[in-house]
Amino acid sequence: EAGVAQSPRYKIIEKRQSVAFWCNPISGHATLYWYQQILGQGPKLLIQFQNNGVVDDSQLPKDRFSAERLKGVDSTLKIQPAKLEDSAVYLCASTPLRLAVFSYNEQFFGPGTRLTVL
Amino acid sequence: GIQVEQSPPDLILQEGANSTLRCNFSDSVNNLQWFHQNPWGQLINLFYIPSGTKQNGRLSATTVATERYSLLYISSSQTTDSGVYFCAVELGVGAGNMLTFGGGTRLMVKP
Numbered sequence: 372e373a374g375v376a377q378s379p380r381y382k383i384i385e386k387r388q389s390v391a392f393w394c395n396p397i398s399g400h401a402t403l404y405w406y407q408q409i410l411g412q413g414p415k416l417l418i419q420f421q422n423n424g425v426v427d428d429s430q431l432p433k434d435r436f437s438a439e440r441l442k443g444v445d446s447t448l449k450i451q452p453a454k455l456e457d458s459a460v461y462l463c464a465s466t467p468l469r470l471a472v473f474s475y476n477e478q479f480f481g482p483g484t485r486l487t488v489l
Numbered sequence: 490g491i492q493v494e495q496s497p498p499d500l501i502l503q504e505g506a507n508s509t510l511r512c513n514f515s516d517s518v519n520n521l522q523w524f525h526q527n528p529w530g531q532l533i534n535l536f537y538i539p540s541g542t543k544q545n546g547r548l549s550a551t552t553v554a555t556e557r558y559s560l561l562y563i564s565s566s567q568t569t570d571s572g573v574y575f576c577a578v579e580l581g582v583g584a585g586n587m588l589t590f591g592g593g594t595r596l597m598v599k600p
Contacts, residue, residue: 413575414577416589477537478522482530
């Protein structure tokens with residue numbers, strides 16, 4: 372079974388430029404997550420999709436970050452314009468559809484995109 | 490929000506030594522996962538363990554949900570165990586599988 376795919380693996384941009392990251396979850400996984408991991412910290416959730424709908428985006432800085440999952444499969448995360456503090460690794464994760472409130476599905480992570488903003 | 494604290498923050502071991510990593514959380518949780526982040530940044534699932542004890546080779550984990558902590562045991566450590574170990578918790582019912590991560594334990598195993 373193929374894992375979560377992300378691209379690019381590395382990106383270097385100057386502040387105020389735009390950047391986009393792509394994620395393709397594990398086949399059949401309905402739920403997709405984007406996390407931001409700043410150096411030395413644990414990942415922090417930015418946004419969660421279930422199919423093509425947003426479940427939670429309360430921690431997404433919406434003035435500069437946007438994300439979409441138009442067909443309920445792959446997803447794009449965009450930053451426009453980038454700031455120095457956006458330098459981080461952006462991780463994508465996916466899980467199968469949650470069938471019951473008390474059920475839980477392990478999250479599987481992609482390799483991440485390391486963004487450096489100069 | 491929920492606080493997830495991991496200890497120790499840094500750990501250096503000689504190859505072959507054993508270690509225990511701890512994760513404390515401040516509220517009731519629905520679920521808990523342990524991850525290993527290798528030096529290339531990949532997060533690898535180790536255990537899904539909301540309660541009880543599980544073992545996988547040289548690794549084992551125990552979660553005591555009523556006392557709000559989890560432990561990860563590494564026995565006979567190897568250099569390939571180096572990296573950062575994270576625990577992550579899901580809050581109670583309705584949290585939508587969203588994980589809150591601790592700050593991690595950075596492990597270096599020396600040959």
